[in-house]
Amino acid sequence: MARPRIVIVGAGFAGFAVARKLAKLSQGSAEIVIVNPTDYFLYLPLLPEVATGLLEPRRVTVSLAAALPGARVVLGEADGFDLDARTVSYTDPEGGTGKIGYHRLVIAVGSVNKLLPVPGVIEHAHGFRGISEALYLRDHITRQIEMAGNAADDAERQARCTFVVVGAGYTGTEVTAQGVLYTKDLVKPWPELRDRPRWLLIDTADRLLPSLTPRLAEDADQVLRERGVEILLKTSVQEAMSTGVRLSTGEYVPTRSLIWCVGVRPDPVIDGLGLPMRNGRLVVDEFLTVPGHPDVYAIGDAAAVPDLTMPGEITGMTAQHASRHGVTAALNIAASYGRGRRRAYKHRDLGFVVDLGSLDSAANPLHIPIRGFPAKVVTRGYHLLSMPGNRVRVAGDWLLDTLLGRQGVQLGLVSKEAVSLESQSPER
């Protein structure tokens, strides 16, 4: 290897940030290689808007080749790390295999849907982690309303118009908030369905958005209830079936739609490393290196990064932390080659934004709570600034949505099998 080779596994928030910063710092003096299963960076926070017909799917993807001209993208899924031989093996999208050597390795593989041992969930719930799941969900919701319009009996009509979302974190809350607006648009051709769509949001916690501030949760709670969402707290799903779900309260809810947003867990590929883990995430020190392996960095959702602002804690699984981990890892890699000094990762969170659709949002930029239209402006401005590309296209879709409403058609591009939660079962 003529130039030092830095291999980054995963091109999400963390991997993208490290690659971009390294490309700037190295100015071609290092070879930067990204191994990622897709040729795009996915802006996950806007996925609920794809699933509910507001944004077209390509809007939330940014081409890696175009956005990172200083890096080489290898399409593949890493399936083995040999830290002694310093190699990563991978399988490409067509089943071919390869192996690549490195001088520095950055593990940034993110997370996958969290599963709970609830009977029927793997078979009947819809997960929510990538483009195909969002597209499938969009079709599924559309189909339920269209089939309800032609249902033979009232019970089937109501079941098809009932949507159960499990998990009231930011994903579940946003999907519900946007979903209500989408089904309201979808039922317009069927006057008899106008008051039918029923959305339930379920969580075992005692409030919405348990990981965010109570004020944000109260604001979101109020907006959802005003839209008619039934919020069931301290409640869980006991069993899922093809025609309904049984709740921990004993209630049986007839539905064809169980939307699984209970959170994420780190990608299983890091289990195989045999390295110390905390909460399923790879243990790293405050410089983001894996103890005993100074050339190996782990960042983002996959890593248990010490939170120096809250001693004893690790940083949350958020895009904000992941991107900033990426920048710190790049600076520390440069420092390992004598450029600058290495630094500990320290970041106090800057607040959070929750888009509730229409003109509503809840946000606390710099911990100042705001809601309604001002929060909407902050939320959308934040997303546009955070996206590494496609800003005009996203803003264009938002404008079209305001002027014309959402387009309710199924495209049928993604099969149920392609997005089964089964493919993410713990044995994977």
Ligand SMILES: Cc1cc2nc3c(=O)[nH]c(=O)nc-3n(C[C@H](O)[C@H](O)[C@H](O)COP(=O)(O)OP(=O)(O)OC[C@H]3O[C@@H](n4cnc5c(N)ncnc54)[C@H](O)[C@@H]3O)c2cc1C
């Ligand atoms: C629907 C949704 C909405 C969210 N909304 C917000 C929000 O509003 N605000 C916020 O702060 N956070 C939000 N998050 C959380 C945030 O997106 C994550 O914390 C963040 O994406 C973590 O970044 P990461 O780089 O660690 O992982 P990711 O962004 O998930 O990227 C991981 C990358 O690694 C790739 N990969 C996985 N396995 C392999 C492998 N074996 N080999 C090679 N590549 C691999 C993946 O394809 C992906 O490209 C949301 C998450 C979801 C799912």
